[in-house]
C-alpha cells in the first residue's frame with residue numbers, strides 16, 4: 001500500500017500540485033485520471049522520488065520515503081517497476097537484454113538465473129521466442145509488453161505506468177490494460193497508472209483518483225464514476241460522445257427498470273388490497289369461528 005499525504009509542488013510561480021492525499025491499495029490497479037496538464041505525471045514522479053515535493057509525504061507499506069535516509073529510499077526504489085510512456089526501451093539492445101538490464105543493475109542473480117527470469121517474464125507477457133529481436137523489429141504493443149516484462153523482472157512490489165496505452169490501437173490497448181491488471185492481482189502488486197483514457201477506467205479502474213488543476217477532486221471505483229455529481233469530472237468523462245451515449249442508454253434502462261418495478265408494486269398492492277366487501281366483513285362482529293381469518297379472506301375473494 002502506498003500513502004501520499006498533502007503533496008504540494010510548484011515550478012517557479014506555477015503551482016502544479018496543491019495538497020494531494022490518497023491511499024493506493026495493494027493488489028489493485030489505481031488510476032490517476034485527469035485532463036492534460038493537470039499534474040498526473042508530476043504526482044507520479046513525486047511518488048517514485050524523481051521529483052521532490054515542496055511539501056507532503058509518501059509512505060510505502062508503512063515506510064516513510066520522502067526525506068528518509070538514502071539507503072532506505074534506495075531499498076524502496078529497488079522494489080519499484082516503471083513502465084514509461086513510449087516504453088523507453090534501449091534501441092541498441094535486444095528484447096532479452098532490455099529485460100535483463102534491471103536484473104544486472106539491481107540483483108545479485110547469476111547469468112543462468114537471469115536467463116531463466118528473463119524467459120519467465122517474456123513468457124508471462126506473451127512474448128516467448130522474441131528474445132533476440134531488436135525493438136525496431138517489433139510492434140508498439142509488443143514494445144509495451146517488453147516494457148512490462150522489464151518492469152516486473154526484479155520482482156517489483158510497486159508498479160508505476162505512465163500512459164501505458166499511448167499510441168496503441170483500442171484492441172491492443174485493452175490487451176495491455178488487461179495484462180497489467182492480471183499481473184497486479186497475480187503478484188499482489190500496488191499499481192498506479194497515469195491515464196486519461198476512459199476505456200482504461202471502465203476496464204481496469206479498481207480505484208480512480210481524479211485530478212483537476214493540481215487537486216484531487218474525486219476518488220472512487222469504476223462502478224461509481226458514472227454517477228458522480230462533480231461537474232468537472234462529468235465534463236471530463238462525457239466529453240466523449242460514446243460515453244454520453246453509454247450514459248443515456250444506462251439512464252433509459254434504469255428508467256425502464258423503475259417503471260417495471262412500479263408496475264409490479266401496483267399489481268401486488270392491487271392483489272393484496274382487501275375489497276370493500278372484505279373490509280365490511282372484517283369490520284362487522286365476527287361469529288366465533290376457528291376458521292375465521294381464512295373464511296374472511298375467502299369471503300372477500302368470492303366477492304371480488
Ligand SMILES: Nc1ncnc2c1ncn2[C@@H]1O[C@H](COP(=O)(O)OP(=O)(O)OP(=O)(O)O)[C@@H](O)[C@H]1O
Nearest residue numbers: 011016034035036037038039040041042043194196
Ligand atoms: N520540470 C518541470 N518544470 C516546469 N514545469 C513543469 C515540469 N514538469 C511539469 N511541469 C508543468 O506541470 C504541469 C503538469 O504537468 P504534468 O506532466 O504532470 O501533466 P499531466 O497531467 O501528466 O498531463 P499529460 O496528460 O498531458 O501528460 C504542466 O503545466 C507542465 O508544463
